[in-house]
Amino acid sequence: MSASTAGKSTRIVLASRPDGAPTPDNFRTEVVDLPEVGDGQISLRVVYLSLDPYMRGRMSTAKSYAAHVELGDVMVGGTVGQVVESRFDGLEPGDYVLAGAGWQSHAVVDGSAVRRLDPETAPISTALGVLGMPGFTAYSGLLKIGQPKEGETVVVAAATGPVGSAVGQIAKLKGARAVGIAGGSEKCRALLDEFGFDAAIDHRDPDFADRLAEAVPDGIDVYFENVGGPVQEAVWPLLNTYARIPVCGLVAQYNGADLDRKDRLPGLFTSILTKSLTIRGFIQSEFVKEMYGDFLRDMSAWVGDGKVKYREDVVDGLENAPAAFIGLLEGKNFGKLLVRVAAE
Amino acid sequence: MSASTAGKSTRIVLASRPDGAPTPDNFRTEVVDLPEVGDGQISLRVVYLSLDPYMRGRMSTAKSYAAHVELGDVMVGGTVGQVVESRFDGLEPGDYVLAGAGWQSHAVVDGSAVRRLDPETAPISTALGVLGMPGFTAYSGLLKIGQPKEGETVVVAAATGPVGSAVGQIAKLKGARAVGIAGGSEKCRALLDEFGFDAAIDHRDPDFADRLAEAVPDGIDVYFENVGGPVQEAVWPLLNTYARIPVCGLVAQYNGADLDRKDRLPGLFTSILTKSLTIRGFIQSEFVKEMYGDFLRDMSAWVGDGKVKYREDVVDGLENAPAAFIGLLEGKNFGKLLVRVAAE
Known part of the structure; x- marks a missing residue:
């Protein structure tokens, strides 16, 4: 089977580093060709992008617990997406997955780096929030x-x-x-x-x-x-x-x-x-290896029983991600902030 | 058996609270009558007084993990002493004990509040330092x-x-x-x-x-x-x-x-x-209940084997305690600072 081209992706890259609070100027939107889907890889369309406070740290070069985003690189972020093309055993087109695809509409990623989600057991967006x-x-x-x-x-x-x-x-x-x-x-x-x-x-x-x-x-x-x-x-x-x-x-x-x-x-x-x-x-x-299994078991049960409630704040459209992120740092969201990049 | 009078004690009390580094003026020497030795009590003559940095905190009224010393009260401190008179079962005149008698030459204390020391197993001064x-x-x-x-x-x-x-x-x-x-x-x-x-x-x-x-x-x-x-x-x-x-x-x-x-x-x-x-x-x-037994076992063995060495800095005479303590806060001592209040 030969590699195929997965099409184009709209993405938001880091245009400049913020001095204090981020501004819209720190971000730039680009449309790029996706790379070919190699062996063991999948292409996906992003449905939900998670916006989280830790992303502010990635915009700076100050020492942190994770590498910063380079200027011109796509902003990092957790996403839920749907498989478009798969060259990875165990994932099929149409499957929903949790992936770290970042602020973009489509991506090609290693199949081993994603986790398959079952939309029957919980809304797929919860994989970025209460169950993520x-x-x-x-x-x-x-x-x-x-x-x-x-x-x-x-x-x-x-x-x-x-x-x-x-x-x-x-x-x-x-x-x-x-x-x-x-x-x-x-x-x-x-x-x-x-x-x-x-x-x-x-x-x-x-x-x-x-x-x-x-x-x-x-x-x-x-x-x-x-x-x-x-x-x-x-x-x-x-x-x-x-x-x-x-x-x-x-x-x-x-x-x-x-x-x-x-x-x-x-x-x-x-x-x-x-x-x-x-x-x-x-x-x-740090605690994933030791506790993630317990977490998924306990939290899924608590959410299912209504013992743990959650609230989502969903913003439509990738183009609105920068403003939503800036608002997040000011406390303007109400619940888990998500960008709906595309319909489920 | 009627209570008897144990005699007099020379003691150093807190005369005033320091503003910054303590000075000799913060201390005052007094001679007082000791109380009678009641049931369950012992009288002792202090041999070694331990000087430790924590005592600086007790001189101030700032919130701390232990009560401060009131003005006019004897300065607190760990001591090793020798029993003079005992109305406590299990302690005899001549026994060496670890006691919190403070900066004074003699004291009357509850027998239940002291620990008997065996001078054969380790020098009695070590109960205030490496084994204390x-x-x-x-x-x-x-x-x-x-x-x-x-x-x-x-x-x-x-x-x-x-x-x-x-x-x-x-x-x-x-x-x-x-x-x-x-x-x-x-x-x-x-x-x-x-x-x-x-x-x-x-x-x-x-x-x-x-x-x-x-x-x-x-x-x-x-x-x-x-x-x-x-x-x-x-x-x-x-x-x-x-x-x-x-x-x-x-x-x-x-x-x-x-x-x-x-x-x-x-x-x-x-x-x-x-x-x-x-x-x-x-x-x-906080850890005494959980670990003190292990500590005495391990540390006694290590000291006995020469695997843990210790050094003492002994100052003679209770009257020199204030100057020695002031020097301690300036790092002038070299090893565990002790005042030899009386000969063993």
């Missing part, structure tokens, strides 16, 4: 590092997002008290009514720090850190002895932090020492 | 939190002190590479010749950070944090992914930190996230 990387970040970080015990208090920010909402709901399933932080009254209402948190605090409230303190009368035992910034600052004095702080993201400082203030590092270490705190940075990939 | 709290701090923090693996690199500061020297030697016994930091060439020589470290770096060297980097060509896997300050700052960029940082002390900042500089907290969290670091504050008492 964000859900696993919540599950592994909370259970492996946070280790919430019955009756303890767990606090998480960006709590209507795909990581935060899963953290709070898993904490509840483990018998802990869940306190969520979000921006705006609509999101706070959803935390209570939709996701079942015990308390919801609006970080835009001028008395945010006081409201948070009132919401945790027994202090904080687990702070699932995914934002940094002012939320972190309000949380810190409320931590209990032996509190655990899994750190999976710092979205509030990705666009730059205010360094023109007193050095808080010595005070942080004093807290670590006097409260016997545990701070642990992690990337979910 | 400092040794257990090293043992528990390194093995429980640091978890050095064969071939990894362990860095510790104040490395000729009772905690640091034990950390390095235990790391070697576990197959790791031990790099010690100390002040001055004499201490650095002792690290190599006496304690068997693989490398020794003088933190007073103007090129300290470069020397440290050269000494850890494979990066740092465990940084046992007992000083903070400039040493911490030099260590940070050299930490490897998944590095562990047990935090048991911050002596460099006990007398106040320089806060008039850029805020380093956001950068610290970026490192925690991008390198998947584990930072864990601890007080040795």
Whole structure:
């Protein structure tokens, strides 16, 4: 069988590196010819593109846990797509797959690098959210590092997002008290009514720090850190002895932090020492081998039973990805942010 | 049996709270009548008083892991003493005991709060050092939190002190590479010749950070944090992914930190996230129940075999305790600092 040409792909590349918050100028749209589908490869059309805060780090050259995107290269990202042509045993045209195809309409990828999805068991979009990387970040970080015990208090920010909402709901399933932080009254209402948190605090409230303190009368035992910034600052004095702080993201400082203030590092270490705190940075990939099977089993069951709910914020059209991503870093989305690149 | 009067005690009390580094004015010597020896109590004459960095924290009212010393109260401290009178079953006059009698010549304490020492198995002073709290701090923090693996690199500061020297030697016994930091060439020589470290770096060297980097060509896997300050700052960029940082002390900042500089907290969290670091504050008492038996067994054997060496810096006379303590915070001692309050 000879290789065939898979056609063209519309893609969004990194045009320039942001200085602070990204702007539309940092992105450029191109149409390119797809390479031939080689042995062991598949071509796919992208249906959903996931937009996630970690992508901000890939736009910069600062040292990070993953390589940065080169100028002119397609932006990285998780996708759900449908196989168009397959030269990989076990995948057929029409199959849905989870793939890291990035910000583009079509791609040719190695068949061994994708995972086949069964649209009968769960909506395919959930493979990018509650049953995918964000859900696993919540599950592994909370259970492996946070280790919430019955009756303890767990606090998480960006709590209507795909990581935060899963953290709070898993904490509840483990018998802990869940306190969520979000921006705006609509999101706070959803935390209570939709996701079942015990308390919801609006970080835009001028008395945010006081409201948070009132919401945790027994202090904080687990702070699932995914934002940094002012939320972190309000949380810190409320931590209990032996509190655990899994750190999976710092979205509030990705666009730059205010360094023109007193050095808080010595005070942080004093807290670590006097409260016997545990701070642990992690990337979910560290725990895949050990916990991914448990995660898929538990989370699929919880979602199926309605014990874990999720919310998606779907933007139509690849051309709207840059604006949606910029909004994500400002907290404008409400739920897991996805771009519907093409109809299912 | 009626209670008897145990006589007088010379003691050093907290006269005023230090503002920055302690001065001799913060201490006052008094002679007081000892209380009667009640049922279940013993009276003892103090032989050795341990001086340790944590005592600086007790002099201040800032929140800490232990209560501060009230003005006019005797300074706290671990001691080895000899029983003078006993109304406690199992202790006889002449017995040596480990007790928390503080900075004084004599004391009346509950018999249940002391531990009998056998002068035949080890010098009684070691109960305050390598076979006592400092040794257990090293043992528990390194093995429980640091978890050095064969071939990894362990860095510790104040490395000729009772905690640091034990950390390095235990790391070697576990197959790791031990790099010690100390002040001055004499201490650095002792690290190599006496304690068997693989490398020794003088933190007073103007090129300290470069020397440290050269000494850890494979990066740092465990940084046992007992000083903070400039040493911490030099260590940070050299930490490897998944590095562990047990935090048991911050002596460099006990007398106040320089806060008039850029805020380093956001950068610290970026490192925690991008390198998947584990930072864990601890007080040795947390691990006593779980590990103290293992510690006494292992450490006694290692000391007996000459596999773990220790050094003591003995100052004669209780009246010299304040100056010796002030010197301790400046790194002037060389080995475990003890005050010989009376002859054995």
